[in-house]
């Protein structure tokens with residue numbers, strides 16, 4: 001019999017909607033210290049059952065393959081044995097329908113490597129931080145806030161989160177609580193498919209930026225020397241928000257270029 005590759009246990013599973021999941025894993029061995037905003041890879045064997053609301057992918061798989069995909073860590077960076085992920089189900093995907101079918105206590109695989117440069121490392125202490133996400137692109141920002149909020153009290157922080165319906169706004173309660181507790185934190189959820197019961201923002205993130213929501217509602221200047229932007233999620237949002245920021249002299253941060261615009265695409 002071959003040895004199981006599994007090295008962690010599901011200790012939390014919250015289905016926010018049939019296609020949106022907060023998953024918590026406990027690793028058998030602690031991981032190395034990591035930075036908020038980084039990602040790791042998780043996996044399940046192909047013989048695991050798929051969720052009842054998924055659809056069969058076009059490509060079938062042999063039964064003993066370990067299906068692995070990268071996910072941003074949503075939990076704080078001081079916990080190296082329990083990890084939280086915010087995951088949306090791709091119904092015809094290989095891994096996510098199997099993740100959605102897991103129950104508490106089930107075993108699974110998690111990499112021992114934690115990687116990525118989408119971190120706060122290159123943000124000077126005196127700069128504001130604007131975190132823009134669509135859907136599960138919010139995950140790295142939950143790690144930023146859970147790890148570093150207490151050490152960023154003298155600058156402004158804002159989260160702009162785009163989603164479809166109100167129930168797609170994962171972490172709404174936690175972000176609202178932070179906004180009510182910290183006067184330097186601003187939370188702007190905006191919905192594309194809200195009905196009249198929703199009294200908050202509607203429409204695309206780009207529209208709110210063009211309408212100057214950040215200077216007007218949070219006193220945050222769109223200036224690369226004063227405010228760093230993080231973008232995570234849908235490539236179309238990343239493209240159009242990048243175009244808006246480029247007009248304000250922002251350049252994308254990379255290894256050879258110290259820009260104030262940080263991007264992670266899923």
Ligand SMILES: Cc1cc2nc3c(=O)[nH]c(=O)nc-3n(C[C@H](O)[C@H](O)[C@H](O)COP(=O)(O)OP(=O)(O)OC[C@H]3O[C@@H](n4cnc5c(N)ncnc54)[C@H](O)[C@@H]3O)c2cc1C
Pocket residue numbers: 039069070071072073085086087088089090092093094095096097136137139265266
């Ligand atoms: C650095 C990094 C971090 C990531 N972090 C997260 C995270 O925190 N939460 C999260 O939910 N995802 C995250 N992802 C995406 C994740 O790795 C998987 O790609 C995704 O969950 C789909 O996996 P799957 O095996 O179910 O689908 P696959 O079998 O890989 O894909 C099946 C089909 O669906 C398409 N597809 C793939 N992804 C999507 C999608 N998101 N929406 C619509 N169609 C899609 C593919 O093109 C393919 O045709 C991250 C990706 C990267 C690169």
